[in-house]
Structures are given as C-alpha cells and as structure tokens.
Amino acid sequence: MQTLEVLKRKIGNAKDVQSVVSxxxxxxxxxIRQFEKSLASLKDYQRTLDLGLQATLADFSGNEDEAAYDxxxxxxxxxxxAGKAGPESAIENRPATHTCAVVFGSEQGLSGQFNxxxxxxxxxxxxxxxxxxxxxxxxALGDHVSYRLKAAREPVQKKFVIEGSVKAMRQxxxxxxxxxxxxxxxxxxxxxxLFHHKSLTxxxxxxxxxxxxxxxxxxxxxxxxxxxxxSSLPVFTMDRNRLxxxxxxxxxxxxxxxxxxxxxxxxxxxxxxxxxVAESNVADFLDDLRHEFNEQRQxxxxxxxxxxxAGLEAMEKSGMDQP
Numbered sequence: 210m211q212t213l214e215v216l217k218r219k220i221g222n223a224k225d226v227q228s229v230v231s232x233x234x235x236x237x238x239x240x241i242r243q244f245e246k247s248l249a250s251l252k253d254y255q256r257t258l259d260l261g262l263q264a265t266l267a268d269f270s271g272n273e274d275e276a277a278y279d280x281x282x283x284x285x286x287x288x289x290x291a292g293k294a295g296p297e298s299a300i301e302n303r304p305a306t307h308t309c310a311v312v313f314g315s316e317q318g319l320s321g322q323f324n325x326x327x328x329x330x331x332x333x334x335x336x337x338x339x340x341x342x343x344x345x346x347x348x349a350l351g352d353h354v355s356y357r358l359k360a361a362r363e364p365v366q367k368k369f370v371i372e373g374s375v376k377a378m379r380q381x382x383x384x385x386x387x388x389x390x391x392x393x394x395x396x397x398x399x400x401x402x403l404f405h406h407k408s409l410t411x412x413x414x415x416x417x418x419x420x421x422x423x424x425x426x427x428x429x430x431x432x433x434x435x436x437x438x439x440s441s442l443p444v445f446t447m448d449r450n451r452l453x454x455x456x457x458x459x460x461x462x463x464x465x466x467x468x469x470x471x472x473x474x475x476x477x478x479x480x481x482x483x484x485x486v487a488e489s490n491v492a493d494f495l496d497d498l499r500h501e502f503n504e505q506r507q508x509x510x511x512x513x514x515x516x517x518x519a520g521l522e523a524m525e526k527s528g529m530d531q532p
Contacts, residue, residue, distance in 0.1 A: 211505070213506060213509070223495045223498060227492070227495065231488065233319060233480065234488065237477040237480045238477075238481060240373055241477045243374075243375060244470050247378075248467065248470045248471065254463055255467070258456060258459055259432060260438075260443075262429065262432050262460065263432045263437065264445065265452050266429060266432060266433035266453070267433060268449075307345070307346070307397050308344060308345040308346070308401075309389070309392055309397060309400070309402070310340075310347050310348070310402045311348045311385070311402065311403050312328060312331045312347060312349050312350065312358065312404045313327065313351070313404065313405035313406070313469065314350055314353050314354020314355070314357070314371075314472075316352050316353065316370060316372065318353060319480055319483055320476055320483060321482060323480075324351070324353040324354045324357050325357055326406075326416065327354060329357075331358075331404035332363060334418050342363075346392070347363055348366060348367050348368075348385070348388070349369070350369045351369075351370075351371045352370075355368045369384065369385055371473075378473065379466065386462055386465065401422040402419070402420060402421070403417075403419045403420075403421050404416070404418055405417055405419075405469075405471060405472040405475075406476070406479075407472075407475065408471055413478075414475040414478060414479070417468075417471075419464070419468060421468075424460070
C-alpha cells in the first residue's frame with residue numbers, strides 16, 4: 210500500500226500534467242482560429258486570381274503556345290534535355306514525368322495519429338497511382354512525418370520546418386516554392402502532388418490528394434468560357450503570356466498555402482481532441498488518487514483512534530487492578 214507522502218506527490222504531479230494539458234488545449238484553440246482566418250483570406254484571394262485568369266484568358270484561341278501556362282517559365286531556366294550528349298547525372302536523366310510528392314505533417318507531437326495516417330496515406334496513394342520509388346521525390350513538412358516516412362524506408366529528399374504562425378508558414382511556402390523551381394531546373398518537377406489533411410467541421414478531417422502542378426488546362430478553359438460577373442469588361446496592357454504565367458504562379462502558390470493552412474487546422478484539431486482525451490484521463494486518474502488518498506488517510510486516522518482507545522482502556526484497566 211502506498212504511503213500518504215507518495216500519494217501526495219503523485220497527486221501534485223497529476224495536477225501539473227493537467228495544467229500542461231489545459232494550456233495545450235487553449236493553444237490549439239487559438240491556433241485553429243488563427244489559421245481559419247488565414248484560410249478564409251486565402252479563399253478570397255483565390256477568387257480574385259480566378260477573375261484575373263478569366264480576364265487574361267478571355268481572348269485565348271487555344272492555338273497559341275501552351276508554354277505560357279508554365280508557372281516556372283520565368284522563375285528558372287528550362288530543364289536540360291534527357292537526350293543531351295555527354296555525361297549527365299541520374300537526376301538530369303530523370304523523365305519529365307518525375308513526381309514530387311509533398312507530405313504535410315507536424316513539427317510538434319501530441320497530435321494523435323496525425324502524422325502516421327498522412328504518411329501511410331501518401332505511400333498508399335503513390336503505389337496505387339503506379340509511381341515507382343525511382344520516379345518520385347518525397348518532400349516532408351515537419352519532423353514527425355519525416356521520421357514516419359524514413360521508418361517506412363522511404364527516402365526523404367528534403368525536410369521543411371513548420372512553425373506555428375501564419376508569418377512563419379508563409380516563409381516556409383516561399384522556400385518550398387523556390388525549391389520547386391530548383392527541382393524543375395534539374396528535371397525533377399514533372400508533376401507535384403500534395404498529400405495532406407483537410408479539415409471538415411469541428412475536429413473532423415479527411416486525407417486529401419491534390420495535383421498542384423501542372424494545372425489542368427480544362428479548368429483554365431472553363432474559367433475562360435464562363436460569364437464575366439459584371440458589365441464592365443477588364444483590360445490589361447502587359448504581355449499576355451507573362452501576365453498569365455505570373456497569375457498561374459500566384460495561383461499555384463495560393464493553392465500550396467491553402468493546403469498548408471488546411472493541414473495546420475487539422476493538426477491543431479487533432480491535438481485538441483488528443484488533449485481532451487488526455488484531460489479526461491488525467492481527471493479520472495486524479496479522482497482515483499484522491500479516493501485512494503482519502504481511504505489511506507481515513508485508515509491511518511482510524512488506526513490512530515483505535516490505538517488511543519486501546520491505550521485508554523489499558524490505563525483504566527491498570528488503575529482498576531491497583532489496590
């Protein structure tokens with residue numbers, strides 16, 4: 210049986226854990242609200258980009274050079290041809306269909322099965338798509354998901370750090386987008402796939418796959434053909450191809466940022482659920498400890514009272530026995 214001192218120490222430790230769990234809950238709630246506001250702003254920005262693309266594509270005949278759709282055309286030089294003579298590295302010889310897979314995880318723990326599920330999902334989807342290991346490069350966002358991928362014996366080409374603020378998130382998006390340009394230059398950017406959690410309602414989220422690059426030309430033609438929302442038609446004066454490439458570059462960046470924010474909302478929602486479960490478990494553990502402490506204390510008090518009564522009875526008996 211545990212002593213009262215041991216039980217007191219355990220109760221104190223449990224209260225400390227309870228304080229940490231409560232603080233983590235508050236932090237998760239604040240983070241969710243912060244990223245939800247950012248997500249709403251991104252959706253407004255994407256609607257603006259849709260209008261810009263619609264205006265730019267209004268006179269597009271469909272017979273012009275489709276290279277104008279390449280968002281990296283004015284960011285990096287064109288990749289080297291795989292058939293170029295002379296010694297070239299294995300990277301330079303990769304086919305144009307080489308896939309870059311971006312897996313969104315977390316930098317912090319205490320988020321349940323968040324990282325395990327997205328890592329397993331990404332690998333399952335890549336296998337289902339028939340993308341062989343040598344035809345893909347994995348980019349991990351967050352230390353925990355990087356560890357999960359490596360534990361599955363999947364090489365991670367580069368890991369990006371995630372920090373819990375909108376400003377830091379945008380800096381990571383900028384670094385990631387520039388890295389895409391470097392990959393495109395090396396011939397590693399035939400397509401870019403994003404694997405991430407997407408928040409639904411409350412703490413519910415789903416795993417999602419999205420094609421970031423190249424853009425679906427059918428979607429752009431749909432934008433071109435839809436009705437303009439006002440009677441005032443837009444005009445532009447700069448070169449259409451450059452404007453179109455810049456708009457698509459911003460569209461891809463906004464889509465990347467939206468996937469990032471959705472992942473962060475889902476991460477904090479998962480952390481909130483995990484902390485709620487932990488809070489309930491700690492409360493139950495504290496109740497058990499307090500119950501055991503009270504029983505032990507009552508037992509000791511009863512034992513002391515019995516000792517006193519036995520002592521009094523012994524003294525009385527001793528007095529009665531004297532002549």
